[in-house]
Amino acid sequence: MIGNYKNVETKLMLLGTVKDKLKRGDKEPITPPKGCIIEFDTQALNIIHRMRQPNQRKLRLIESYEQLKLDLGRRPTYVEIGQLTAVPTGYKQEWGSYVGFLKEQGELTAEEVETYDANRExxxxxxxxxxxxxxxxxxxxxxxxxxxxxxxxxxxxxxxxxxxxxxxxxxxxxxxxxxxxxxxxxxxxxxxxxxxxxxxxxxxxxxxxxxxxxxxxxxxxxxxxxxxxxxxxxxxxxxxxxxxxxxx
Structure with missing residues (x-):
């Protein structure tokens, strides 16, 4: 699982017991096998948190963004999203704009957030x-x-x-x-x-x-x-x- 966040929800399920009675959104503590420990760094926890949402299309878009960001070593430009991801128009369809997506994902600076909010239209x-x-x-x-x-x-x-x-x-x-x-x-x-x-x-x-x-x-x-x-x-x-x- 090291460095691999794709399909993370399925992989995390393997570390615990799936209970049929759990309702959507309920949380079940992960219990590792005896003698094992699980540690996530802050970046991994942030990614997992972002991906815990019901909209699968959004999930795929977030995955694409995170993978490209990892490959580039920095926040991708919109042009790079268009050239290097499968469904680039999905960001504006789901979040109104690529900048709107970046804001929701916590990828903008405070100044960028103010600029976006003031000129969103x-x-x-x-x-x-x-x-x-x-x-x-x-x-x-x-x-x-x-x-x-x-x-x-x-x-x-x-x-x-x-x-x-x-x-x-x-x-x-x-x-x-x-x-x-x-x-x-x-x-x-x-x-x-x-x-x-x-x-x-x-x-x-x-x-x-x-x-x-x-x-x-x-x-x-x-x-x-x-x-x-x-x-x-x-x-x-x-x-x-x-x-x-x-x-x-």
């Missing part, structure tokens, strides 16, 4: 907004390109258009999948690309984003802004990676 919207195309995430990438201090400032279609066009044409797989509309084919046409931005991603990205007078605004609580910036980058890159690479 924003983080979950980025995670859950429908992506029939990559356009919304490309717009967010354009915002994030401005850096930690300025990314949340209002942005216009004119500002986004050159980045938007160049990003989708920079790689052949992006061009084939998402740059086949009339507005994006051929040479860059600012008028056409700006019109596309206003008609599609700007007007459909949803609260807490607001589109008014050709400008996209986002409501942000600037608490520990560097952590929010990292959370946003991680979520956007995860979704782009999932859309362009994993889904193909």
């Amino acid at each position: 924003l983080i979950e919207q980025v995670e859950k907004t429908v992506m029939n195309r990559s356009y919304k995430m490309v717009v967010l990438l354009a915002m994030l390109e401005r850096g930690e201090e300025r990314w949340m400032e209002p942005i216009t279609a004119e500002e986004v258009a050159p980045f938007f066009y160049e990003y989708l044409h920079a790689e052949k797989y992006r061009e084939i999948k998402d740059a086949q509309t009339a507005e994006l084919k051929g040479e860059f046409d600012a008028v056409k690309v700006e019109r596309l931005l206003r008609d599609m991603p700007f007007s459909r990205i949803g609260s807490p984003f607001v589109f008014e007078r050709n400008t996209l605004f986002v409501k942000v609580v600037e608490q520990h802004s560097r952590y929010l910036y990292k959370m946003m980058c991680d979520a956007v890159l995860f979704r782009m990676n999932l859309y362009f690479i994993i889904s193909n």
Whole structure:
């Protein structure tokens, strides 16, 4: 059992007596065989505690996270979760967002928890907004390109258009999948690309984003802004990676 927490509940049962009369959630002390002792270090006890819950899907997701964390020797990024685990979208489906999962598992610092709690709507919207195309995430990438201090400032279609066009044409797989509309084919046409931005991603990205007078605004609580910036980058890159690479 050393270092192996998978199916831990089954293995722990082998160390004690299973009683049919025990109801779900009841606890039965583990009695080791005569002459044996059982010792768990703090990390192992924390893992076992996390895994003692009825939702088997959540259990598998926690297992995947813990295994990846063990392999990497640190907390995995969301992009790494997307690349190296079997069901990466499960975290947002079960916990609202990957950051929400990290909070529930006690993996966030106090500053990160404050940032998440203050901007939960924003983080979950980025995670859950429908992506029939990559356009919304490309717009967010354009915002994030401005850096930690300025990314949340209002942005216009004119500002986004050159980045938007160049990003989708920079790689052949992006061009084939998402740059086949009339507005994006051929040479860059600012008028056409700006019109596309206003008609599609700007007007459909949803609260807490607001589109008014050709400008996209986002409501942000600037608490520990560097952590929010990292959370946003991680979520956007995860979704782009999932859309362009994993889904193909």
